Amino acid sequence: VGRALFSQSPVFYLAVLVAVALWAMFRFMRAGLLxxxxxxxxxxxxxxxxxxxxxxxxxALFTGLMAGLGGAYLCIVASGGTFIDNMTAGRGYLAIAVTLFARWKPFRVLLVALVLGLLEALQFQGQYLGIEIAPSLLMAMPFAVALIAWIMMGRAGAAPGDLGRPFLRGSGR
Known part of the structure; x- marks a missing residue:
């Protein structure tokens, strides 16, 4: 566990730090309340x-910055500095599922993303560890778990109330 935890890319540690900082900001600071x-x-x-x-x-600007950092991580670190077509391989859908499953809470997002990341790592480590499951099933595991969690949650109203609604001053809505 120590090697897996302490031999990651600096971007991983930055992501953890950002998640904890966002949690603290939304929880304890005026900017988060706003x-x-x-x-x-x-x-x-x-x-x-x-x-x-x-x-x-x-x-939205901060969100775009974080998405760009994630894309840079995929291109520079995860694929050895080379752009590969279909590099994300559906991970954007996992990001949406993570956010929904974590109910828009930054610390929960971090935990859920780590669990799905561990499931994704099983596709590489599963054969090494002797797990007798087809590699294609191991590859689909994060998506299957996200889908099952999404179905189990149903339409739990945890989303922000004005999510997706444009704001027009003086319109009454």
Missing amino acids: LRAVGENALAADAAGHSVLRLRFSA
């Missing part, structure tokens, strides 16, 4: 005098 407010009820945040569009744009 971001949650513009996601839950943008009209209330606007009535309190906060710029909903600026906050949402900043959050």
